[in-house]
Amino acid sequence: xxxxxxxxxxxxxxxxxxxxxxxxxxxxxxxxxxxxxxxxxxxxxxxxxxxxxxxxxxxxxxxxxxxxxxxxxxxxxxxxxxxxxxxxxxxxxxxxxxxxxxxxxxxxxxxxxxxxxxxxxxxxxxxxxxxxxxxxxxxxxxxxxxxxxxxxxxxxxxxxxxxx
Amino acid sequence: xxxxxxxxxxxxxxxxxxxxxxxxxxxxxxxxxxxxxxxxxxxxxxxxxxxxxxxxxxxxxxxxxxxxxxxxxxxxxxxxxxxxxxxxxxxxxxxxxxxxxxxxxxxxxxxxxxxxxxxxxxxxxxxxxxxxxxxxxxxxxxxxxxxxxxxxxxxxxxxxxxxxxxxxxxxxxxxxxxxxxxxxxxxxxxxxxxxxxxxxxxxxxxxxxxxxxxxxxxxxxxxxxxxxxxxxxxxxxxxxxxxxxxxxxxxxxxxxxxxxxxxxxxxxxxxxxxxxxxxxxxxxxxxxxxxxxxxxxxxxxxxxxxxxxxxxxxxxxxxxxxxxxxxxxxxxxxxxxxxxxxxxxxxxxxxxxxxxxxxxxxxxxxxxxxxxxxxxxxxxxxxxxxxxxxxxxxxxxxxxxxxxxxxxxxxxxxxxxxxxxxxxxxxxxxxxxxxx
Numbered sequence: 001x002x003x004x005x006x007x008x009x010x011x012x013x014x015x016x017x018x019x020x021x022x023x024x025x026x027x028x029x030x031x032x033x034x035x036x037x038x039x040x041x042x043x044x045x046x047x048x049x050x051x052x053x054x055x056x057x058x059x060x061x062x063x064x065x066x067x068x069x070x071x072x073x074x075x076x077x078x079x080x081x082x083x084x085x086x087x088x089x090x091x092x093x094x095x096x097x098x099x100x101x102x103x104x105x106x107x108x109x110x111x112x113x114x115x116x117x118x119x120x121x122x123x124x125x126x127x128x129x130x131x132x133x134x135x136x137x138x139x140x141x142x143x144x145x146x147x148x149x150x151x152x153x154x155x156x157x158x159x160x161x162x163x164x
Numbered sequence: 165x166x167x168x169x170x171x172x173x174x175x176x177x178x179x180x181x182x183x184x185x186x187x188x189x190x191x192x193x194x195x196x197x198x199x200x201x202x203x204x205x206x207x208x209x210x211x212x213x214x215x216x217x218x219x220x221x222x223x224x225x226x227x228x229x230x231x232x233x234x235x236x237x238x239x240x241x242x243x244x245x246x247x248x249x250x251x252x253x254x255x256x257x258x259x260x261x262x263x264x265x266x267x268x269x270x271x272x273x274x275x276x277x278x279x280x281x282x283x284x285x286x287x288x289x290x291x292x293x294x295x296x297x298x299x300x301x302x303x304x305x306x307x308x309x310x311x312x313x314x315x316x317x318x319x320x321x322x323x324x325x326x327x328x329x330x331x332x333x334x335x336x337x338x339x340x341x342x343x344x345x346x347x348x349x350x351x352x353x354x355x356x357x358x359x360x361x362x363x364x365x366x367x368x369x370x371x372x373x374x375x376x377x378x379x380x381x382x383x384x385x386x387x388x389x390x391x392x393x394x395x396x397x398x399x400x401x402x403x404x405x406x407x408x409x410x411x412x413x414x415x416x417x418x419x420x421x422x423x424x425x426x427x428x429x430x431x432x433x434x435x436x437x438x439x440x441x442x443x444x445x446x447x448x449x450x451x452x453x454x455x456x457x458x459x460x461x462x463x464x465x466x467x468x469x470x471x472x473x474x475x476x477x478x479x480x481x482x483x484x485x486x487x488x489x490x491x492x493x494x495x496x497x498x499x500x501x502x503x504x505x506x507x508x509x510x511x512x513x514x515x516x517x518x519x520x521x522x523x524x525x526x527x528x529x530x531x532x533x534x535x536x537x538x539x540x541x542x543x544x545x546x547x548x549x550x551x552x553x554x555x556x557x558x559x560x561x562x563x564x565x566x567x568x569x570x571x572x573x574x575x576x577x578x579x580x581x582x583x584x585x586x587x588x589x590x591x592x593x594x595x596x597x598x599x600x
Binding site: 046113 | 208209221224225227228230275287289291298299305306318319320321
């Protein structure tokens, strides 16, 4: 039912400071008038529930906080098929548990089950403070408008390139 | 025989745990289950906030038990504010607790327990070698997700569950959809029981104190008195007479006792306490799976989860029958409108306890006359089980020391995993060092 549709899913825990950056972005996106072929979801910390969320979408944008970024800039890029191939030799990807299932583990599981994997773009927001507490750091907050804009532009671009 | 066995776990963000175990001449000299994850101070985050913010905030504590946290939080709020929810609201909350129990147990038994049964290190190789098994688990999980999505807007971190009721009461067609989903789960659940019938759990018995809530009328998940055998049943407001938390130097998680004993909470504890009131379909599954309480084998907690899944499906269908009958003669809310009644703040204290998939979950808030939270306490199931896991390791190790090292490691991992703790993940990566 979601073929030809774009999913923008924010991930993270708003009780852990900047880890909630992805949630903040989708909250703001939900206030905007976006094309009808776009679904915006506050995914929280879904673990393998991400499989259901992504099911049927041809493209997914994952908005999440990233740690270890060298510069206070957004990190954006496609998760290409070559990366998925690398997972096959990546034992770290086997860390499949309930609470800590990361995107890579979910994709490895989908791959092992022969499920169709959508095209995935990551929009990463550098995290400056991941610690218990509600609210983003000032540095992280400054990047939210840019992340919202990037997602909005991507949504329109998706429409233009997929013959909508 | 002399061993120093240090089982270290290094993991990512959540759930850091180590087992330190020193054996000299076949005797345990030192044993600690260390929880080294940072304390998260969720209670502190609630202080100074309006009490109505507590449920949505605490729903973010856990990506798996979000409905239980929301329900316990709502119950604590309603207790403090003197609100009595309607029968229909309570019935719907019970279905949601069942749905979350299904989500959580199904994931645990298929993604974490099943790989052990095949000797696999994780679900990924099992998914490659036996995709049908994992696909069945994911189908059941999706169905449980769909129930939550239909009833409260999304499958985790529920939107529609609030103090007093539901922001949007379900329409008759929503309840019909939930019924269709539940009925669709039955064949896969039957296969699940058959699958576990073919596999046995390790044999190890150590009686302990099994704690849960208990209700004379039904298998208690939403409401009941605090219960353990030989204890007088207590109102939840008196929970500090039932369990006590204490701090140990080697763990950032508190340890919980009841009287002088460590305690076990979760599926096995509930079955031991409340077996008489579980559904007939679940009793049949229990007999097929060889779990007839009282059962003192912690590995059977996994089997208890399978049995509870059967119960949750059939009990949800029964609750739907009642809701359907209620809605055929009256609207969901008495006034026929959606939403919740107006809430008047008042000074007070409130306690809410529900059975989360992993065991009893306690929330307690104290509020001032403006409804601002001035004190908060939250006791999660995993914290209640930690001391008991330590005691089980202590009792089990002497009987497995003759096994090959790899088997000792696997058996200890399986034991910890049987409790389905939030550190389940950690036990997949135990690094065992044997020094002789």
